[in-house]
Amino acid sequence: xxxxxVIIIGSGxxxxxxxxxxxxxxxxxxxxxxxxxxGASSWAQGGIAGVLGSGDSVTxxxxxxxxxxxxxxxxxxxxFVVAGSKAAVEWxxxxxxxxxxxxxxxxxxxxxxxxxxxxxxxxxxxDATGAAVQGTLAEKVxxxxxxxxxxxxxxxxxxxxxxxxxxxxxxxGAYVLDQASGEVETLAAPHTVLAAGGTGKVYLYTTNxxxxxxxxxxxxxxxxxxxxNMEFIQFHPTCLYHPHAKSFLISExxxxxxxxxxxxxxxxxxxxxxxxxxxxxxxxxxxxxxxEMKKRGLDCVHLDISHKPADFLRAHFPNIHSRCxxxxxxxxxxxxxxxxxxxxxxxxxxxxxxxxxxxAGLYAAGEVxxxxxxGANRLASNSLLECVVYARAVATDILAQRRExxxxxxxxxxxxxxxPAEEIIIAHxxxxxxRAMWDYVGIVRTRKRLARAQHRIKLLTDEINEYYSTxxxxxxxxxxxxxxxxxxxxxxxxxxxxxxxxxxxxVDYPQTSPIAVNTVLTPEG
Ligand SMILES: Cc1cc2nc3c(=O)[nH]c(=O)nc-3n(C[C@H](O)[C@H](O)[C@H](O)COP(=O)(O)OP(=O)(O)OC[C@H]3O[C@@H](n4cnc5c(N)ncnc54)[C@H](O)[C@@H]3O)c2cc1C
Numbered sequence: 429x430x431x432x433x434v435i436i437i438g439s440g441x442x443x444x445x446x447x448x449x450x451x452x453x454x455x456x457x458x459x460x461x462x463x464x465x466x467g468a469s470s471w472a473q474g475g476i477a478g479v480l481g482s483g484d485s486v487t488x489x490x491x492x493x494x495x496x497x498x499x500x501x502x503x504x505x506x507x508f509v510v511a512g513s514k515a516a517v518e519w520x521x522x523x524x525x526x527x528x529x530x531x532x533x534x535x536x537x538x539x540x541x542x543x544x545x546x547x548x549x550x551x552x553x554x555d556a557t558g559a560a561v562q563g564t565l566a567e568k569v570x571x572x573x574x575x576x577x578x579x580x581x582x583x584x585x586x587x588x589x590x591x592x593x594x595x596x597x598x599x600x601g602a603y604v605l606d607q608a609s610g611e612v613e614t615l616a617a618p619h620t621v622l623a624a625g626g627t628g629k630v631y632l633y634t635t636n637x638x639x640x641x642x643x644x645x646x647x648x649x650x651x652x653x654x655x656x657n658m659e660f661i662q663f664h665p666t667c668l669y670h671p672h673a674k675s676f677l678i679s680e681x682x683x684x685x686x687x688x689x690x691x692x693x694x695x696x697x698x699x700x701x702x703x704x705x706x707x708x709x710x711x712x713x714x715x716x717x718x719x720e721m722k723k724r725g726l727d728c729v730h731l732d733i734s735h736k737p738a739d740f741l742r743a744h745f746p747n748i749h750s751r752c753x754x755x756x757x758x759x760x761x762x763x764x765x766x767x768x769x770x771x772x773x774x775x776x777x778x779x780x781x782x783x784x785x786x787x788a789g790l791y792a793a794g795e796v797x798x799x800x801x802x803g804a805n806r807l808a809s810n811s812l813l814e815c816v817v818y819a820r821a822v823a824t825d826i827l828a829q830r831r832e833x834x835x836x837x838x839x840x841x842x843x844x845x846x847x848p849a850e851e852i853i854i855a856h857x858x859x860x861x862x863r864a865m866w867d868y869v870g871i872v873r874t875r876k877r878l879a880r881a882q883h884r885i886k887l888l889t890d891e892i893n894e895y896y897s898t899x900x901x902x903x904x905x906x907x908x909x910x911x912x913x914x915x916x917x918x919x920x921x922x923x924x925x926x927x928x929x930x931x932x933x934x935v936d937y938p939q940t941s942p943i944a945v946n947t948v949l950t951p952e953g
Pocket of ligand 1 (some may be wrong): 437438439440441442443459460461462464466467468469470471472473474475476477557558581582583584623624625626635636637639640643644677771772793794795796808809810811812813815
């Protein structure tokens with residue numbers, strides 16, 4: 429057993445920011461299942477929203493957040509995050525993140541605008557903001573002697589008082605598989621932070637990296653935490669459509685800077701769906717694309733910004749421009765083929781404004797958490813902001829408590845498992861699950877399709893659980909077990925919502941109820 433003051437599961441923006449805030453006074457372990465920089469945060473392109481420009485205000489940013497959230501945002505959370513946005517961005521600037529400057533006024537940072545925002549308020553580092561932020565924080569994390577980085581270590585489950593036969597509901601750490609040695613380690617700490625990111629890999633098509641398998645969500649749920657609003661999965665409207673382009677996202681900023689969506693025959697269709705056209709919130713744009721594709725049997729639609737000067741495009745979108753060129757698409761001269769793909773999980777483990785979950789000693793920050801900020805739909809670029817603000821809130825809460833010790837924890841018991849006889853079941857079930865979720869629990873839902881998905885998920889769950897209790901754990905098996913649970917939680921939430929709101933659209937319940945209510949699931953036992 430290894431003991432720390434704080435264990436952080438995940439090295440995305442939420443995890444690294446929390447670690448840096450804590451490391452002045454606590455010994456911190458960052459457990460991360462791949463390399464330090466792997467995760468959605470490094471992939472973020474557009475930027476970070478905040479009240480930064482002179483014409484902007486907390487009131488305006490909160491209003492845009494609530495409007496995108498379709499009546500379901502927690503106003504306290506929105507006000508808390510937006511009020512903390514300036515300090516959050518300044519913390520990143522002080523850390524040395526090379527945000528882009530305004531060409532006309534190089535004293536100032538350049539602010540861009542994205543769908544649903546009434547102002548230019550997105551600070552960015554060209555079109556690769558996440559890489560710039562994560563690269564900067566990773567250097568600081570690596571240089572900090574109080575932070576121990578455990579790469580290629582995948583957390584399997586949290587260790588709670590229940591496991592020790594104790595009465596109070598508390599978390600004492602986690603079992604973690606060291607993928608190099610194959611050994612399961614017991615990590616103990618009075619405080620554990622789930623910062624394990626989202627769940628995009630539960631869908632066949634996603635913009636998310638391979639790390640987004642719902643591990644934090646599943647671990648929190650199994651440990652006894654409530655989960656909310658998992659039906660609200662944001663589908664990014666514009667993922668590059670190309671057989672060899674795995675999850676490459678074409679940033680919202682392309683539409684923000686004047687890109688228009690067209691059918692293959694050149695007809696611009698968004699004005700027929702919403703008066704805000706391409707700048708409508710993402711769910712509306714994604715549903716419009718889905719509608720046009722299904723109606724006309726299209727494989728994709730086109731995003732065209734070739735009317736803008738080539739120099740402007742190369743300067744503002746160097747990353748997107750060069751990635752598209754790798755696939756033979758020159759965005760300065762031709763439209764980009766795009767499709768929607770699963771992008772962001774609005775629901776998650778329920779937390780309060782301090783990031784506390786239902787279990788004492790357990791916190792959640794970043795995409796894994798449900799703070800209520802996003803409501804039924806996330807406003808673009810509010811998620812990186814949420815990571816930074818809640819990472820600080822979690823750290824502040826932990827630092828305000830006195831140091832506690834943890835009891836001796838039992839080691840992982842591998843006495844009843846053997847080496848797997850064959851691994852094809854993992855690959856097969858993984859594919860089957862993601863396809864079923866895509867086909868039955870996608871952008872437009874029906875009761876019948878959800879019931880079909882639930883039936884499939886039940887069969888897969890039984891099979892996977894049997895496999896899990898028989899064979900030695902591996903990273904793939906851990907992720908698959910978490911994915912199938914994530915799928916189950918999404919479907920259960922979707923079935924409970926008898927209306928259409930924000931990202932959840934049901935053909936059977938097309939109306940929006942006058943009263944907005946969160947879908948809250950409580951684990952048994
Ligand atoms: C392509 C793309 C572009 C985006 N662009 C923007 C944008 O411009 N602005 C914006 O605000 N948001 C954007 N988002 C969303 C935003 O990037 C994410 O919501 C945010 O980065 C989540 O940060 P996080 O720290 O919660 O999780 P992540 O950054 O995903 O980090 C999760 C970490 O947990 C680790 N992990 C997971 N499971 C385990 C386990 N079992 N054991 C150990 N480690 C584990 C992962 O390896 C990873 O290190 C984008 C997302 C994508 C995919």
